[in-house]
Amino acid sequence: MTKQRVLSGIQPSGKLTLGNYIGAMKNFVALQHEHDCFFMVVDLHAITVQQEPAALREQSEAVATLYVAAGLDPAQASIFMQSHVPAHAELGWLMTTMTYIGELERMTQFKDKSEGKEAVGAGLFVYPSLMAADILLYNTNLVPVGDDQKQHLELTRDLAGRFNHRYGDTFVIPEPFIPKVGARIMSLDDGTKKMSKSSPNAGSFITLLDAPEDIRKKISRAKTDLGREVIFDVQNKPEVSNLMTIFAQCSGQTLEQVQSAYEGQGYGTFKKDLAEVVVQALEPMQSKYADIKASGEITRILRDGAERASAVAEVTLRNVKEAMGFLPRCL
Numbered sequence: 001m002t003k004q005r006v007l008s009g010i011q012p013s014g015k016l017t018l019g020n021y022i023g024a025m026k027n028f029v030a031l032q033h034e035h036d037c038f039f040m041v042v043d044l045h046a047i048t049v050q051q052e053p054a055a056l057r058e059q060s061e062a063v064a065t066l067y068v069a070a071g072l073d074p075a076q077a078s079i080f081m082q083s084h085v086p087a088h089a090e091l092g093w094l095m096t097t098m099t100y101i102g103e104l105e106r107m108t109q110f111k112d113k114s115e116g117k118e119a120v121g122a123g124l125f126v127y128p129s130l131m132a133a134d135i136l137l138y139n140t141n142l143v144p145v146g147d148d149q150k151q152h153l154e155l156t157r158d159l160a161g162r163f164n165h166r167y168g169d170t171f172v173i174p175e176p177f178i179p180k181v182g183a184r185i186m187s188l189d190d191g192t193k194k195m196s197k198s199s200p201n202a203g204s205f206i207t208l209l210d211a212p213e214d215i216r217k218k219i220s221r222a223k224t225d226l227g228r229e230v231i232f233d234v235q236n237k238p239e240v241s242n243l244m245t246i247f248a249q250c251s252g253q254t255l256e257q258v259q260s261a262y263e264g265q266g267y268g269t270f271k272k273d274l275a276e277v278v279v280q281a282l283e284p285m286q287s288k289y290a291d292i293k294a295s296g297e298i299t300r301i302l303r304d305g306a307e308r309a310s311a312v313a314e315v316t317l318r319n320v321k322e323a324m325g326f327l328p329r330c331l
Contacts, residue, residue, distance in 0.1 A: 003034070003035050003036040004035050004036070004141035004142055005035065005036045005037075005038070005138055005139060005140050005141050005142070006031050006035040006036070006037045006038070006140065006141070006142045006143070006144065006177070007037075007038045007039075007040070007134065007135055007138050007140040007143060008024065008028065008039055008040070008143060008144045008145075009039065009040035009041060009042035009045075009082065009134065010024060010025075010040075010041065010042065010063055011041075011042050011043075011045050011046045011063075012041050012042075012043055012046050012056060012059035012060040012062070012063045013046040013049070013051065013059065013197070013198070014059065014197035014198055015059070015062070015197055015207040015208070015209065016062070016063060016066055016197065016207065016208045017185075017195050017196070017197050017205040017206060017207055017208065018185060018195065018205070018206040018207075018208065018246065018278065018282075019184075019185035019186075019194065019195030019196075019205065020197070020208070021070060021208055021285075022185050022245075022246070022249045022250075023146055023184060023185055024144060024146075025066070025067065025070045025071075025072075026070070026249070027144050027177075028067070028070075028072055028077070028144065029070060029071035029072060031142075031144065031177075032072060032073060032076045032077040033076070035141075035142065037076070037077035037078065038077070038078045038080070038138050038140075038309055038312075039067060039072060039077055039078070039079050039080075040079075040080055040081070040082045040134065040309075041060050041063045041064050041067075041080070041081050041082060042082045042134070043056065043060050043081055043082050043083045044082045044083050044088060044089060044092075044130060045082070045127055045130065045131070046060075047123065048121060048123040048124040048127045049113075049121070049124065060081060061298060062209075064079060064081070064298050064301070064302055065289055065292050065293055065298050066208055066209075066285070066289060067079050068288070068292055068298070068301060069285045069286075069288040069289035069292060070208075070285055074301045074304065074305065078305040078308040078309050079301055079302065079305040080302055080305035080306040080308075080309045081302055081306065082134065084302065084303075084306035084309075084310075085137075085306055085309045085310050085313050087137055087310065087313035087314055087316070087317040088130070088133060088134055088137065088313070089130075090317060091133035091136070091137055091313075091316070091317055091320060092129060092130035092133040092134075094133070094320060094321075094324070095129040095130070095132045095133045095136070095159055095163075096126050096129040096130075098129075098159050098162055098163055099126070099128070099129045099132075099155070099159060103128075103155055103158070104125055104126060104128060104129075106151075107128055107151060107152070107155070108151060109148065109151070109152070110124060110125060110128075128152045128155050128156075129159070131152050131156065132152075132155060132156040132159045132160070135153075135156050135174050136156065136159075136160055136171045136172075136174075136316070137312070137313040137316045137317065138309070138312050138313065138316070139171070139172040139312075139316065140172065140174045141172060141174060141175060142174065142175055142176075142177040143156075143174050143175070143176055143177060144176075144177045144178075145176050145177070145178060146178070146184055146194075148194065150176060150178075153174065153176050156174060157173055157174065160172070160173050160174070161173060163320075163323075167323040167324060168323055170316075170319055170320060170323050185242065185245065185246060185249075186238065186242040187199065187204040187205065187242075188203060188204050188205065188206070188218060188219070188221075188222040188223065188242075189201055189203060189204040189222070189223050190204070190223065191223065191225075191238030191239035191240075191241065191242045192238055203217075203218050203221055205218075206218055206219075206278065208282060208285060208286070208289075209286060209289065210282070212279045212283075215275055215278050215279050215282070216275040216276075216279070219243075219271055219274055219275040219278065220271060220272075220275065222239070222243060222271065223239045224239050224240055224243075224267045224271075225237040225238070225239045225240050228266040228267060230244065230258070230259060230262035230263070230265065230266075230267070230270050231259060232244050232245075232255045232258075232259055240267070243270070243271070243274055244258050244259065246274065246278065247270075247273075247274050247277055250277045250278050250280075250281035251277045251281075
């Protein structure tokens, strides 16, 4: 039986958070054992807003290293930089020509990221077309996405169908893969907003490389709801429900087990124990990260991953250009 193909990526536009791990990377690790997986560091997407060059290089390497430290096996999954596979940029332009302005104007992420800014780069406006190209290059069957990316995947599906209708069957129509639990970790200072590495309040998120004392401090200061009960109720107790989700995801317990364990104990004991659970969950990853970084192994991993990705992407790009009527390079 042929394995289904999975593709996803994370931007190197800041330090990866616990939300990135629980909502994305933890699922990547599970998927690699059952599917043909391609995981990118999407550096071309990162430059839709201005990046400081040294920081971009540092964070790009850090994200790739954390992929491996979190449990991705380069022998099982292709790990690569988006910019190391030129077909992404080329198909991105071709898909931009297939995209309607009205479709891009409806993208809620563009509205959110451009709100209040005097000038907005064209890249931020058209990047859903590049995201579509990322996915379609690999004949991807499943795309792990959070709720905030579902709209972009729907556009990808529309563009694939439009291309197939106009030029003949070329692209696989991808499907979303959305985990039932832990797909969306919220901010420590606002349980109604997603945990974000771009937040101006460093206390609102835990990075994967935070020192234990910083993790304990952030969790001790995490916002809680009125009352003392450790109860999972997203509607009425969003702050505690978020902390319970983190506890469950980092400990391997169910939400019911967490709720039962802290019945009648209040927030103080719960938050103290939560801090230790998070510290213990991240310690092996941080140790492996340091080992990989010291070895310089990530350079080889990225080179090998880009070679495997390019072998697939170039075939797709060649088929697309032939379907659209471009002359082959050999003429």
